[in-house]
Amino acid sequence: MTSTVEEAFSVRPIDPHLRQQLLILFLGTSALDSNVIGWTRYDGTGLSRPTMGDSDEPPYATGLDALMDGWRLIQMSQLLPHQPGHEYDVSYLPYEFVFERLVEVSA
Amino acid sequence: MTALVDRKHLMGSVEMAHFVSHGSFALEAVVPDSMNQRAIEVLDAGIPGYPYGTPLDEAFPTGTFVRELLDLPPVAGALQSLVGPGPVIDHHAVHIRPPRGGEAQNMHGDAILDTRTDAFDVQLMYYPRDVTLEQGGTLSVPGTHLRRINQTGIGRYQNLAGQTRLVCPAGTVVFLHHGIWHGGRRNDSDVPRYMFKIRFNPTVRQLRLWNTDDIDDPAVLKELTARFGWTSANEGRLELVNRAKLWRTLTGDQLFDIDNYLTREQLRPQFVAPGATDVRLGSSRSGAGWNL
Numbered sequence: 319m320t321s322t323v324e325e326a327f328s329v330r331p332i333d334p335h336l337r338q339q340l341l342i343l344f345l346g347t348s349a350l351d352s353n354v355i356g357w358t359r360y361d362g363t364g365l366s367r368p369t370m371g372d373s374d375e376p377p378y379a380t381g382l383d384a385l386m387d388g389w390r391l392i393q394m395s396q397l398l399p400h401q402p403g404h405e406y407d408v409s410y411l412p413y414e415f416v417f418e419r420l421v422e423v424s425a
Numbered sequence: 426m427t428a429l430v431d432r433k434h435l436m437g438s439v440e441m442a443h444f445v446s447h448g449s450f451a452l453e454a455v456v457p458d459s460m461n462q463r464a465i466e467v468l469d470a471g472i473p474g475y476p477y478g479t480p481l482d483e484a485f486p487t488g489t490f491v492r493e494l495l496d497l498p499p500v501a502g503a504l505q506s507l508v509g510p511g512p513v514i515d516h517h518a519v520h521i522r523p524p525r526g527g528e529a530q531n532m533h534g535d536a537i538l539d540t541r542t543d544a545f546d547v548q549l550m551y552y553p554r555d556v557t558l559e560q561g562g563t564l565s566v567p568g569t570h571l572r573r574i575n576q577t578g579i580g581r582y583q584n585l586a587g588q589t590r591l592v593c594p595a596g597t598v599v600f601l602h603h604g605i606w607h608g609g610r611r612n613d614s615d616v617p618r619y620m621f622k623i624r625f626n627p628t629v630r631q632l633r634l635w636n637t638d639d640i641d642d643p644a645v646l647k648e649l650t651a652r653f654g655w656t657s658a659n660e661g662r663l664e665l666v667n668r669a670k671l672w673r674t675l676t677g678d679q680l681f682d683i684d685n686y687l688t689r690e691q692l693r694p695q696f697v698a699p700g701a702t703d704v705r706l707g708s709s710r711s712g713a714g715w716n717l
Contacts, residue, residue: 342581346658355655358583369529370583371564371590371610406666408572410579413659 335424337362341389341417343381348397348413351382356411363423381415389417429510434502435636441506442648445671448570448602450507455499456551456596463490464553468519468619475514478626484514491517491623494551500598506635507547507600508627515546515624522561522609522618529561530608531580535624538575539604543674544631545570546603551621555595560618561610562591563599568653570602571667579606586654632677640676650683662686 344356354376359368378384385391393416436450444450456464467490475484485492495501504512535548556562566588590610591599601607603624612618639645649668656664662684669683682688 344582344585344655346660352658354586355657355660356582356585358581368583369611370532370608371529371561371588373584374588374590376584376586406663406670408660408663408667410572410574411582411655411660 333420335422336420337364337423338418339363339421341377341384341419343376343378343384343415343417344411345381345413345415348395350385350391350394350415351380352413353380354378363421384417389419392416392418430498430501430505432636434498435634436503436506437636437638438640439642439644439648441635441675442645442672443651444507444600444602445668445675446649446651447567448605449565449567450503450600451593452499452503452598452600454594454596455497455598456494456553458596460490460493461553461596464551464621465619467491468521468553468621472517472519472621474516477515478513480513481511481625484517491621494598495549500549503598503600504547504549504625507631508625509629509631509634511628512625513628515626517621517623520609520620520622522612522620524612524615524617526612529611531577532564532566532582532606532608533577533579534574534604534606536576536603538573540573542670544627546627547625548601548603549623549625550599550601552591552593552597552599553595553619553621554616556591556593556597556618557614558590558592559614560616561612561614562593562618563607563620564588564590564610565601565605565607566653566655568651568656568664569606570604571664571671572604572606574606582606586657588654631675633675637676646683 339362340358340360342358342360343354346352346355357373357376357378359377361368378387381391393414395412395414436444440450472491481495485495495504550563552562566585568587569585585606593599609620649672650665652661665683666686669681669687673679673681680688
């Protein structure tokens with residue numbers, strides 16, 4: 319007996335009291351312990367609304383500091399080779415590290 | 426604006442180098458109070474649009490408020506220094522952010538990814554009222570203008586080290602390179618925030634348009650090598666290379682360099698030294714075939 323996709327995906331999760339907070343750090347190099355040069359936050363609890371230009375000081379000095387404060391690293395950017403002839407091109411920030419933590423919300 | 430601006434009102438080389446590294450040039454409180462008072466009524470009434478590429482004289486003829494703004498000597502001097510005489514209007518817009526209103530924009534670059542390296546547009550931003558931190562003035566990130574991104578592709582960047590949250594007195598005019606990363610912040614104050622913007626396209630080659638009398642001032646190189654929080658590590662040297670390339674374009678000096686990066690890259694001598702080894706020595710026979 320199968321259910322519809324809508325029914326299957328409306329099942330109550332086993333952890334309905336948890337929400338994800340995301341911290342994205344842009345670091346100076348590909349090393350986790352290099353300096354934070356950019357930072358972004360998304361609050362899955364809905365209790366706050368981080369937004370562009372909301373702070374001039376980074377929440378952590380390095381990516382490692384975030385790890386030591388309990389954030390879990392879930393992704394770091396790949397190191398991609400430079401295309402010949404485009405070695406000096408500059409574009410999006412290359413060293414992106416995505417962290418998460420799960421926090422309690424009231425039911 | 427078709428008439429050339431007196432040389433004494435043009436930007437100097439140090440100021441132009443500042444624009445090349447920062448992507449902006451600000452004239453604080455350059456507009457007289459009497460004009461700032463009139464500006465609100467003008468901006469509230471709106472300013473009609475024009476097709477892309479409309480000559481400045483046609484879009485803003487003598488006698489209009491905007492023309493009066495553009496004819497202020499420091500404003501006219503900066504504009505001529507950056508895009509030359511006779512620029513055309515790309516587009517313009519009045520932005521009024523209501524009190525306690527609106528969401529912050531995501532960080533972005535205007536228009537789309539712009540591939541030009543030998544020309545640039547400038548955006549004039551005029552603030553007729555004081556802009557406080559609470560009012561959420563324009564945020565821009567110095568030094569990002571040479572990075573090739575497509576509009577809101579950078580929307581994920583909420584804050585970058587070294588960013589500038591604009592705070593300025595009434596009557597401030599800021600010129601921005603078209604590529605700079607920026608966004609309008611949320612207005613958390615009880616007063617509306619006013620900003621009038623015009624984007625200009627050059628109609629001449631952007632070569633030595635400013636007053637170059639101070640071209641050999643050591644402060645030029647100091648400006649060109651300015652570092653910002655977000656350039657503090659691996660990204661910094663690539664920025665220096667790209668600034669050197671832009672300075673070459675603006676000055677016509679194809680030998681200009683910063684820290685020898687471009688010069689070293691060109692060192693590929695083709696002359697074979699007299700003492701070079703016989704070309705046959707060290708050659709391998711394996712190319713002749715398997716097991717030969």
